Amino acid sequence: MSFILSGFKRIAALMLATSLVFMLSGCGTDESSDQTLSDGSLQKVLDSGQLVLGLDEGFPPMGFKDDNGDIVGFDIDVAKEVCNRLGVKLVTKGIDWDTKEECLNNGEIDCIWNGMSITPERENNMNLSEPYMKNELIFVVRGNSDIKGIRDLSGKTIGVQSGASAQEALETSDLYSDNKVELFDDNITLFEQLEKGKVDVALVDSVVAYYSIFLSDKQFFVLPESLDEEQYAIGFRKNDKELRDRVCEIISQMKTDGTLGDISKKWFGSDITIVK
Amino acid sequence: MEKNDRVNLRLSIRSMLLFLMVILFFEGVIIAYYKMLYSETRNAIITSGELSAVTSAEQIDQYLSKGVNTMKLASYSLDNMIRAGESQEDIKAFLVNQTAAIINTTSENSTGMYGYINGEYLDGTEWVPDADYVATERPWYIDARANVGRVAVVDPYIDAQTNTVMITFSKTLCDAKSVAxxxxxxxxxxxxxxxIAARGDSDMEIVLDRKYQVIAHSDRSQIGKNYMSEEGTFGRALVxxxxxxxxxxxSLNYNDAEYIVYAVSVSNDWICLSVSDATSAFSRLKNMLLITFIASLFIVSILLIIMILTIEKQLEVARLNVHTEKLNEEVAKQSAVAEERGKKIEQMSFQTIQTLAHAIDAKDPYTKGHSTRVSQYSVLLAEALGWDQDRINDLKYAALLHDIGMTGVQDSIINNPKKLTEAEIEIIRSHTTIGTDVLKSRIMIEAAFDVAGSHHERYDGKGYPKGLSGEDISEEARIVAIADAFDAMNSDRVYRKACTDEYIKHELEENRGKQFDPDFVGIFIDLWERGLLDDVINSKDDETKIDIEGSSALLQDIFETYVSQNSADEIDMTTGIKNRNAGEPVIAHIMQDTPGCLMLLDMDNLKKINDTYGHEAGDKALKLIGDTLKEHSKDGLCCRLGGDEFLLYVKNVSSNEAEQAILAIKDTFERLKGNDAEIAPASISAGLVMNTTSETYAEVFNQADKALYHVKQNGKNGYSFYNSDESLSDLDSLDHAKLIEGIKNSGNYKGALDVEYRQFVKLYEYVSNLGKRFSHSFKMIIISLDVPKDKENLSDDLERDMFYMDKAIRQNVRSVDIITRYGRKQFLIIMIETDHEGIKNAVDRIFDSYLKMNENCTFSPSYNIADIED
Incomplete structure (x- = not known):
């Protein structure tokens, strides 16, 4: 009799285990929830009372120094709003676009928020936010240029900002071998040089280009072809997931309540953000 | 038992746990299955949703692409024109051309192209704006610029003219200032x-722009709504x-309905949503799950219950087996015990039978242990005769039960021992309650019956009941006869002490060849003289607890079937007349109405007869009285009151007639007695009362009793009417014939004519009449035992002494002398032709004998001589 019972015991235990497995497995498939890891990055910012934003000060309209010497721009406005909602102060810091990642990683800045394009390399090295704007890399020529399209580019001098995604794009394209490339620190300088004739064509973000051209009294033309389609995102340190998530959350809320759209309208005339 | 309960409890708990676990398992399986099914259903919905979404997206894309591409191409051309520096008119012309083309290619879905080029508004549709129309403030211009070179899709609006929903494609041109x-x-x-929605692939098709505004919706009313800005609506939930x-x-849950939404991006950042209401599908699924759940629960429960019951049954069986095992152990134990007991049964049987014997003894006021001693004497004699052990054993039991007849067993059984059939034996056996071991074998049973029936046979053939003689009587019976007589004589009785050894020996020797087997008696006496019987003689009765009740019950049981049924209730077996219960009430009743004479009769010397010859003789005598009464009481007004007392009522007679009746009765009795020596001493004493119906039965009976007592006290064998002064009644006149008759039939004793008082008186009168001529030849001697006042109550001693005196007288008088007992302490002797010298010698001899027989006599004798007077 006891043998039978012990046999039953075994079977019963097995069944119990299996049933538990079944039930648990059944439950598990529905939701996948992201658990925000508490890595302290957000708390650090909150404690310090400020978010240090790193930017290339010559990148209108995203973030730039205006005539008054203030740092303004779409990104800046959004960042300001985010910091308001976080309850901290926005501190902007001009950085060398070339060394932006180093600055981020050594703690000089908490984020790179300046119309930074998403590239695979940047995705690896940083914790990027959700994309918030589209962008193309376009060619700009002087008004009196006889370059009508890309086919006219061979043998010409192409100017590009150093450290920009444009540079990277250029270097990976065929144009690189055919043409001379000139690097510049910032886009404003680049435009000046273009105007002066130092370079024949400038490869720039469309966002910057159209903005700048519109405001310039000089005549420039945009070539019909664009080199690349990009998306802008904010860059955080790789481990600052909590901070990044919180910022994205706020931006999403800003989209919901329309704040984001308003800022976009302010700078672009219309809501061109692609935040979900 | 406690342990069992604990075990049971544990098992129940286990069963329950098992139950639970199995159910859990099955439900787990079901839940997993359901989950799977749910996913499947969801996937199915999604797939169909995807299909419709993709389809609609494709179609939308196609449609929109037309516009976008047209725009792109036109922009390209315009860019060239701007670069080439062409004139406004040329550009305008181009626009007009394009418009026509566009209207054509888009199947009139587009109205045409226009733009703000080189600072001037140009319209290919020939539409002329109002004066305050500022192109650069128009949404199409602003959105184009905002979209920095991409084709912008401007928010829908309702066209005033056509009342259709319109959008605008616009694009910034190469100079970053012009827009087409x-x-x-x-x-x-x-x-x-x-x-698409109507087709049923989905329930809703929605196209949202980047700002979550409804561009198109299968439900028209939704167009233009901004789902983002709405709160708590389905659209908002969707978004x-x-x-x-x-x-x-x-999947989306909204208002208890479940939806599955498939989203596809459409060109230009628009989103096409296919929404399917999965509620019904999922609810069906849920119902299915619920039903399956419950059903499985139910089925599994039943199965488990069956299983558990089976297990319980098995457990029960196991338990029973264990129980049975235990029982078997018990049985084995009991068997061992029984075996043990079997060994004791032999001993127990003897004890049981001894108990029976005691019961027998207890029933009758004999001495205790009589049956045991008879048995023991018999055994000793049998051993001396050299019998084998088995036969001695049977004799032992038979001897114990030799007086079984005293329990009232029918004669026919007692006297037919050899003819017991197997069936009869079986019936006897089956009735035993103490066990069949009591009467072990047929042989023993028959031996018991034989001895019981035959121990009153006499060696000389004059015995009872069959008159068997010599070797015809079984040896067992012959042995027991000796033992029985010996013990009877050697024991104290109610009315006398044990006989002396000399007397006993004398009696035994005297009756060799007559009552007893000559050889056996010799051996018996020899054993006695050698002192081998002393242990038995001196044995005290076994004082261990005797189950009188059980033994009586056993006896009842054994012979129950042989007791006659129909007469048992009314008729007294021994005498053959009614018993007291049947007869007395009848008599009492009659006495109330009918005058007559009540006679209370008593048989004299019953005890003496029983003592000397056994109770068979006594019964014989009683039966004769019964017969006598039957003859004289044809109307049946008679009964045996019990013992030796009888009741008779004679209706409608005078006292004289009553007297005649009682004399007739006595005569009949004497006639019926015949020559039988055993019952010779039997006579009837009667107390008579005339009933006048004025007194109660009890009063009359009481008087009869007193009259009887008077008779008894004055020599018995007489009758007396109740007389309040208790004086002697009148003497009867002498009846010569009766006298002569009486003399002739005076019995077989050697010695003097032993008569009862009445007859003595008759003889006295006769002699006294004779004595007129021969008066000096007769003398009356009165022998008296001196009973001083303080010893008046020693009736036992008196009886004993009178007994021995009786014997002494009879042994020492001549045959012509006449003796009678007179009263309690006197004897009267009529001596013939004798003188004082002769008388003195005779009396001396008498007294010598008396004293020799009765050494320790209580009362001393004395005598008087009286002349017989006229």
Missing amino acids: AMDFSLDVLQDIAEE NELRTSDEGFY
Whole structure:
């Protein structure tokens, strides 16, 4: 009799285990929830009372120094709003676009928020936010240029900002071998040089280009072809997931309540953000 | 038992746990299955949703692409024209051309192209704006610029003219200042959405722009709504989920309804949503799950209950087996015990039978232990005769039960020992309650019956009941006869002490060859003289607890079947007349109405007869009285009151007639007695009372009793009417014939004519009459035992002494002398032809004998001589 019972015991235990497995497995498939890891990055910012934003000060309209010497721009406005909602102060810091990642990683800045394009390399090295704007890399020529399209580019001098995604794009394209490339620190300088004739064509973000051209009294033309389609995102340190998530959350809320759209309208005339 | 309960409890708990676990398992399986099914259903919905979403997206894309591409191409051309520095008129002409082309290619979904070029508004549709129309403030211009070179899709608006939903495609041209634009109808889009929804692939087709504004909706009323800005609506829920979902599909719960939404991006950042109401599908699924759940629960429960019951049954069986095992152990134990007991049965049987014997003895006021001693004497004699052990054993039991007849067993059984059939034996056996071991074998049973029936046979053939003689009597019976007589004489009785050894020996020797087997008696006496019987003689009765009740019951049981049924209730077996219960009430009743004479009769010397010859003789005598009464009481007004007392009522007689009646009765009795020596001493004493019906039965009976007592006290064998002064009644006149008769039939004793008082008186009178002529030849001697006043109550001693005196006288008088007992302490002797010298010698001899027989006599004798007077 006891043998039978012990046999039953075994079977019963097995069944119990299996049933538990079944039930648990059944439950598990529905939701996948992201658990925000508490890595302290957000708390650090909150404690310090400020978010240090790193930017290339010559990148209108995203973030730039205006005539008054203030740092303004779409990104800046959004960042300001985010910091308001976080309850901290926005501190902007001009950085060398070339060394932006180093600055981020050594703690000089908490984020790179300046119309930074998403590239695979940047995705690896940083914790990027959700994309918030589209962008193309376009060619700009002087008004009196006889370059009508890309086919006219061979043998010409192409100017590009150093450290920009444009540079990277250029270097990976065929144009690189055919043409001379000139690097510049910032886009404003680049435009000046273009105007002066130092370079024949400038490869720039469309966002910057159209903005700048519109405001310039000089005549420039945009070539019909664009080199690349990009998306802008904010860059955080790789481990600052909590901070990044919180910022994205706020931006999403800003989209919901329309704040984001308003800022976009302010700078672009219309809501061109692609935040979900 | 406690342990059993604990075990049971543990098992019950286990069963329950098992039950639970199995149910859990099955439910787990079901839940997993359901989950799977749910996913499957969801996937199915998603797939169909995806299909419709993709389809609609494709269609929308196609449609929109037309516009976008047209725009792109036109822009390209315009850019060239601007670069080439062409004139406004040329550009305008181009626009007009394009418009025509566009209207054609878009099947009139577009109205045409226009733009703000080189600072001037140009319209290919020939539409002329108002004076305050500022192109650069128009949404198409602003959106184009905002979209920095991409084709912008301007928010839908309702066209005032056509009342259709329109959008505008616009694009910034190469100089970053000029913008070309094209209006586009969304009707087609709407149609597509509606058609797809109507097809049933999905429940809703929605096209949202980047700002979550409804561009197209299968439900027209939804167009233009901004789902983002709405709170708590379905649209808002839709958008919320859309924003958080990573994948192309998601499920949505809204107002207890479940939806599955498939989202596809359409060109230009628009989103096409296919919404399917999965509630019904899922609810069906849920119901199915519920039903399956419950059903499985039910089935599994039943199965488990059956299983558990089976297990319990098995447990029960196991328990019973254990129980049975235990029982078997018990049985084995009991068997061992029984075996043990079997060994004791032999001993127990003897004890049991001894108990029976005691019961027998207890029933009759004999001495205790009589049956045991008879048995023991018999055994000793049998051993001396050299019998084998088995036969001695049977004799032992038979001897114990030799007086079984005293329990009232029918004669026919007692006297037919050799003819017991197997059936009869079986019936005897089956009735035993103490066990069949009591009467072990047929042989023993028959031996018992034989001895019981035959121990009153006499060696000389004059015995009872059959008159068997010599070797015809079984040896067992012959032995027991000796033992029985010996013990009877050697024991104290109620009315006398044990006989002396000399007397006993004398009696035994005297009756050798007559009553007893000559050889056996010799051996017996020899044993006695050698002192081998002393242990028995001196044995005290076994004082161990005797189950009188049980033994009586056993006896009843054994012979129950042989007791006659119909007469048992009314008729007294021994005498053959009614018993007291039947007869007395009848007599009492009659006495109330009918005058007559009540006679209370008593048989004299019953005890003496029983003592000397056994109770068979006594019974014989009693039966004769019964017969006598039957003869004299044809109307049946007689009964045996019990013992030796009888009751008779004679109706409607005078006292004289009553007297005649009682004398007739006595005569009849004497006649019936015949020559039988055993019952010779039997006579009838009677107390008579005339009933006048004025007194109660009890009063009359009481008087009869007193009269009887008077008779008894004055020599018995007489009758007396109740007389309040208790004086002697009148003497009867002498009846010569009776006298002579009496003399002739005076019995077989050697010695003097032993008569009862009445007859003595008759003889006295006769002699006294004779004595007129021969008066000096007769003398009356009165022998008296001196009973001083203080010893008046020693009636036992008196009886004993009188007994021995009786014997002494009879042994020492001549045959012509006449003796009678007179009263309690006197004897009267009529001596013939004797003188004082002779008388003195005779009396001396008498007294010598008396004293020799009765050494320790209590009362001393004395005598008087009286002349017989006229």
